Every structure is written in C-alpha cells, then in structure tokens.
Amino acid sequence: MPAGSRHLEQKLGDIAGAEDLVDGGEPGSALFGAEVGSEDTAVDAFASQELASSARSKETSSIISMIQSEGDQYCRMLVLIVVSLVFFFFFFFYYYYYCGHEQHHGNIKNQHVPPGSLGFPVIGESWSFVQALREERGSEWIQKRVAMHGNIFKTSLMGCPTVIVTGRLSNKFVFSADDETLSLKQPPAVVMLAGKYSIFELTGPRYKLVKSVVLRFLKPEALQEYIGPMDSLVKNSLEHILTMKVKDSSTIHIVPFMKRLTFNLTCSLLFGLHDEPTNEALFEDFSDLFKGLWSVPLNLPGTAFRRALRARSRIVRRVVLIMKSRREKISEGLLSAKSDMLSGLLAVEEESTDHSSTLSDEEIIDTFVTMMVASHDTTAILLTLLVWKLARDPEIYQKVAQEQTAIIKERHEKSNGELTWSEIQKMKYTWRVAQEIMRMIPPVFGNFRKAMKDINFGGYNIPKGWQVFWEASQTHMNNEIFNNATVFDPCRFENSSTSIPTFTYIPFGAGLRMCSGNEFARVEALTVMHHMVKNFEWSQLIPNEPITRNPMPYPSKGLPIKLKVKET
Numbered sequence: 001m002p003a004g005s006r007h008l009e010q011k012l013g014d015i016a017g018a019e020d021l022v023d024g025g026e027p028g029s030a031l032f033g034a035e036v037g038s039e040d041t042a043v044d045a046f047a048s049q050e051l052a053s054s055a056r057s058k059e060t061s062s063i064i065s066m067i068q069s070e071g072d073q074y075c076r077m078l079v080l081i082v083v084s085l086v087f088f089f090f091f092f093f094y095y096y097y098y099c100g101h102e103q104h105h106g107n108i109k110n111q112h113v114p115p116g117s118l119g120f121p122v123i124g125e126s127w128s129f130v131q132a133l134r135e136e137r138g139s140e141w142i143q144k145r146v147a148m149h150g151n152i153f154k155t156s157l158m159g160c161p162t163v164i165v166t167g168r169l170s171n172k173f174v175f176s177a178d179d180e181t182l183s184l185k186q187p188p189a190v191v192m193l194a195g196k197y198s199i200f201e202l203t204g205p206r207y208k209l210v211k212s213v214v215l216r217f218l219k220p221e222a223l224q225e226y227i228g229p230m231d232s233l234v235k236n237s238l239e240h241i242l243t244m245k246v247k248d249s250s251t252i253h254i255v256p257f258m259k260r261l262t263f264n265l266t267c268s269l270l271f272g273l274h275d276e277p278t279n280e281a282l283f284e285d286f287s288d289l290f291k292g293l294w295s296v297p298l299n300l301p302g303t304a305f306r307r308a309l310r311a312r313s314r315i316v317r318r319v320v321l322i323m324k325s326r327r328e329k330i331s332e333g334l335l336s337a338k339s340d341m342l343s344g345l346l347a348v349e350e351e352s353t354d355h356s357s358t359l360s361d362e363e364i365i366d367t368f369v370t371m372m373v374a375s376h377d378t379t380a381i382l383l384t385l386l387v388w389k390l391a392r393d394p395e396i397y398q399k400v401a402q403e404q405t406a407i408i409k410e411r412h413e414k415s416n417g418e419l420t421w422s423e424i425q426k427m428k429y430t431w432r433v434a435q436e437i438m439r440m441i442p443p444v445f446g447n448f449r450k451a452m453k454d455i456n457f458g459g460y461n462i463p464k465g466w467q468v469f470w471e472a473s474q475t476h477m478n479n480e481i482f483n484n485a486t487v488f489d490p491c492r493f494e495n496s497s498t499s500i501p502t503f504t505y506i507p508f509g510a511g512l513r514m515c516s517g518n519e520f521a522r523v524e525a526l527t528v529m530h531h532m533v534k535n536f537e538w539s540q541l542i543p544n545e546p547i548t549r550n551p552m553p554y555p556s557k558g559l560p561i562k563l564k565v566k567e568t
C-alpha cells in the first residue's frame with residue numbers, strides 16, 4: 001500500500017475539519033452574523049406584535065415603520081463599524097507582524113532607502129495603484145513616479161513598504177537574485193488559496209523537487225505528445241460553437257469561452273482528468289477561487305474571499321478522492337509516473353529512497369491548485385487578446401490567415417489532416433503577433449519579491465522584510481529598447497534573440513523563476529488560433545470595449561463577438 005494512502009482517511013478528516021471552519025465560520029464571523037441576525041429578528045418580532053394589537057391605528061403603524069427604519073439604520077451602522085474594525089485590525093496586524101516587525105530587525109534601519117512616498121498609514125498607495133490597474137493605467141501610475149524619483153522608488157502596497165524597480169538593470173537584479181536574497185512572495189490571499197506549499201512559496205530542495213516533476217510534463221518532448229489530443233479537444237470545442245451558436249446566428253463571449261477551453265486543456269492534458277462532470281465542478285470552483293485571489297483576505301459572510309475559501313475546500317476534497325483512485329491505479333500498474341503530472345507527483349514517493357524526496361499530500365494538492373491557477377487564466381487572456389486584436393486589425397488578421405492557410409495547404413497526407421509539431425514551429429508570424437500583444441499588454445503586470453536580508457541596489461538600501469515589485473511595462477514600452485514602442489509591430493520579434501536585449505522583454509519573467517509553462521502556453525495559443533482562423537472571421541460587437549485589469553487584463557464586457565463561418 002503506498003505511503004500516501006495510509007494517511008488518506010486522516011487527510012479526509014483534516015480536510016473536513018477545514019470545511020467546518022469555513023462553513024461554520026470562525027468565532028469572529030459567527031458572532032458577527034448572530035448579532036446582526038438577532039437585531040433584525042428583535043425588530044421584526046416587535047413590529048409584528050404591535051401590528052397585531054393595533055392593526056387599525058395609523059399612528060401606531062407610522063411609529064412601527066419609524067422603529068423599523070431606525071432598526072435598519074442601527075443594523076447598517078453596526079455592520080459598518082464591525083467591518084471597519086475588522087479591516088483596521090487586519091491591516092494593523094498584517095503591517096506590524098508581516099512587514100514592520102522585520103523592518104526593525106534589519107541592520108540598515110531605513111537609512112538611504114529609495115525616494116518616494118509611503119502614502120497613507122497602513123493603506124499606503126494600494127488604493128490608487130489598484131484603481132490605476134483597473135483602468136489599465138498601471139503603467140502610467142508607475143511612469144509618473146519614475147519621472148519624479150527615477151527607476152527605483154519606494155511606495156507602500158498591501159500594507160507593506162515596497163520598492164518598485166523598473167528598467168533593464170532592475171529586471172536583471174530581480175531575476176538573477178537567489179531565494180536567500182529576494183524570495184518570491186505572493187499576496188496573503190494567494191498564499192491562503194493556492195496553499196502554503198504552492199510552488200510560488202517553496203524554496204530550496206522542496207522547490208527543486210516539485211519543479212523537477214512539473215518540468216517533466218512541460219518540456220518539448222512532452223509537449224509533442226500533447227499536440228494530437230490538444231488538436232481534437234480544440235476542434236471539438238469549436239464544433240460546439242458551430243452547432244450551438246453560429247447556426248442560431250447568435251454571438252459568443254470570448255472571455256468565458258477561452259477560460260473554459262484552457263481549463264479543459266489543462267485538466268485533460270496535464271492532469272489526465274477526462275471526466276466531464278468532475279471537470280465542470282472543478283471549473284466552477286476554480287472560478288470562485290480565482291475571484292478571491294486578489295481580494296482582501298477577510299473571511300466574512302458575503303465576501304469573495306470567503307467564497308474562494310469554500311471553493312478551495314471543495315477542490316481539496318475532490319482532489320483527495322482523485323489522488324486515492326490514482327494511487328490505486330498506479331499500484332495496479334494501470335498508470336505510471338509518466339502518465340500525467342498528478343500521477344508524476346504521486347509517484348515521487350514510490351521512486352524515492354528517503355523521506356527528503358517524498359511529497360506530502362498537502363504539497364501535491366497545493367501544486368495541483370497552483371498549476372491550475374497559473375496555467376489557465378494567463379493563457380485564456382493571451383487568446384482573448386489575440387481574438388480582440390484580430391477583430392480590430394484586418395491587416396493582421398489577413399497575415400495570420402495567410403500563414404495558417406499555407407500550413408494547411410502544405411499538410412502532408414500522412415498527418416490525417418491533424419495538426420503536427422512541425423506545423424506549430426512554422427506558425428512564426430502568428431506567434432510574433434502574440435509576442436507583440438504581450439509586450440504592449442503583458443498578462444502579468446509584475447510581481448512581488450521579499451527582501452530576505454538588507455540589500456544595496458542602485459545606490460539605495462532596501463531593508464530586510466520590505467517588498468520588491470518588478471514590472472514589465474517600463475521596459476516593454478521603452479523607445480530606446482523597442483523602436484516606436486507604441487506602434488503594434490510583430491516584425492520586431494523577427495530576430496528577437498539578437499535584437500532584443502536580455503531582461504527587457506519579460507512577459508514570462510526570467511531567470512530561475514521564469515514561467516515553467518511558457519512553451520505549453522505557446523503551443524496552446526497557436527493550436528487554438530489555427531482553428532479559429534481556419535474556420536471563422538469575426539467582428540467585435542462593442543467596438544470600444546475597454547480593457548480592465550483585475551489584475552489580469554480583460555475586455556471589460558467579456559469580448560462579445562459575431563462569428564462568420566468561412567466558406568471552405
């Protein structure tokens with residue numbers, strides 16, 4: 001019996017406990033709910049009694065409605081006060097223990113830190129930064145501060161003093177640093193929802209172990225195996241549109257369509273999950289989890305974060321059951337470490353000779369959740385933006401269509417009309433369009449690191465415990481690096497290995513923590529676009545639909561388009 005199975009019942013118990021915590025609520029929120037509830041009930045009961053005894057008295061009725069409305073106001077005030085207090089204490093606690101506490105232990109004690117403003121106490125400049133991101137003005141927000149203070153400046157984001165670093169040298173500094181200097185750091189909500197053993201949180205030997213398994217399923221040899229199944233999955237999804245939507249001459253919203261498609265591809269190809277109802281349920285839960293990732297981590301009734309925590313509980317329960325059946329299949333020899341990423345992670349314990357190279361159930365679950373989060377929304381954004389760009393720019397559409405048509409014409413008989421690995425390699429122009437989109441609208445705006453010790457960079461001190469934030473737009477939109485940076489020109493990527501300096505084009509990050517799935521995303525995006533362009537022409541239904549970041553950049557109305565089936 002595999003070691004993991006021995007702990008399975010215990011794990012189910014633990015996980016059920018976690019669910020209770022979320023459902024039953026922590027003491028604070030339960031109390032909060034009871035107080036408000038009892039207030040409502042008291043007013044209602046009182047009002048009903050009064051109504052029964054003096055139903056005909058108009059005077060009494062008006063007194064009752066006055067009491068009711070005062071009661072409502074009181075309730076609302078109480079709710080506001082409690083929420084504000086919880087909010088305040090949360091930030092105070094977070095600021096003091098998570099950031100401030102470590103700051104005072106640094107040796108350089110805030111001397112000669114970068115210029116800039118820490119903004120309001122505790123909240124810092126988070127509000128204006130998030131607002132700017134929402135309006136797709138994040139780059140402008142940073143540019144304004146760069147103009148005032150230079151490429152390295154301080155601010156305060158999410159309750160932590162933060163140094164924003166921009167430009168090629170800063171990118172090099174962040175992406176070349178080791179985990180003992182700058183460690184990857186996710187916002188608290190991401191840590192709680194993706195899990196404390198998420199690959200984004202791991203360092204040292206545990207990180208190396210998980211990453212080695214993950215990379216086995218994302219290297220070019222593995223990707224070649226995915227082409228056939230990916231091709232038929234994409235074809236089926238588009239056929240579904242053809243039969244369901246276009247014949248009714250209805251419209252399709254690209255954002256939800258691409259999200260579902262990329263989710264199904266990750267489930268099926270990376271994790272070997274082929275059961276439709278399971279994938280459907282997982283999709284719903286991951287959608288809720290995703291909405292909570294960037295929220296304030298307050299587990300209060302009605303919050304996105306609470307819904308996301310509940311979704312995570314359901315996902316965990318489901319994955320535990322899937323893991324149980326996988327372990328059985330592996331021990332029966334029906335599946336192997338090579339079958340899919342989940343089986344690969346489970347089989348680590350079978351392959352290992354000592355405890356240091358086994359993975360716990362928690363580590364496997366958190367890796368699963370993280371990979372689902374990291375892989376599907378990012379690629380869905382890239383695909384959405386490709387469809388958006390091709391709808392707005394007929395010339396680009398024509399060039400992409402020409403490339404795809406030439407590939408179909410050249411297709412060798414023996415490939416049975418199916419897409420092949422070598423055809424993917426021929427889609428050079430289509431990929432350049434994708435690269436140029438990610439230059440101008442990077443799906444990942446930037447990311448946080450945490451200074452693990454006092455650091456001196458660019459003549460400034462960054463105290464231990466402070467956050468460091470890298471961002472892509474300042475190099476992506478720099479005219480000295482990308483000639484006429486505001487002009488959409490896919491050809492600038494023609495000889496990108498020689499013409500684009502290192503650490504200046506970073507949609508997938510760079511260095512040790514560079515995106516593990518960049519090639520998977522490329523193959524996926526090209527496969528989907530191949531079939532889209534082969535079958536359809538399309539137009540945008542809301543011509544000036546704005547792009548909004550939340551924090552990923554999406555057309556704000558979900559990109560409704562009208563599809564026209566191409567004559568073959």
Ligand code: HEM
Nearest residue numbers: 374375378379382443444447507508509513515516517521
């Ligand atoms: C267009 C699609 C994608 C974009 C733009 C993107 C972007 C990024 C970026 C910027 C990072 C680095 C974060 C940092 O250094 O702070 C990253 C990391 C990562 N991405 Fe992606 N990603 C995409 C698709 C994918 C896919 C499809 C997968 C998996 C199949 C994936 C898995 C990962 C993983 C595991 C990491 C963490 C790597 C590590 O810490 O070693 N990504 N991604």
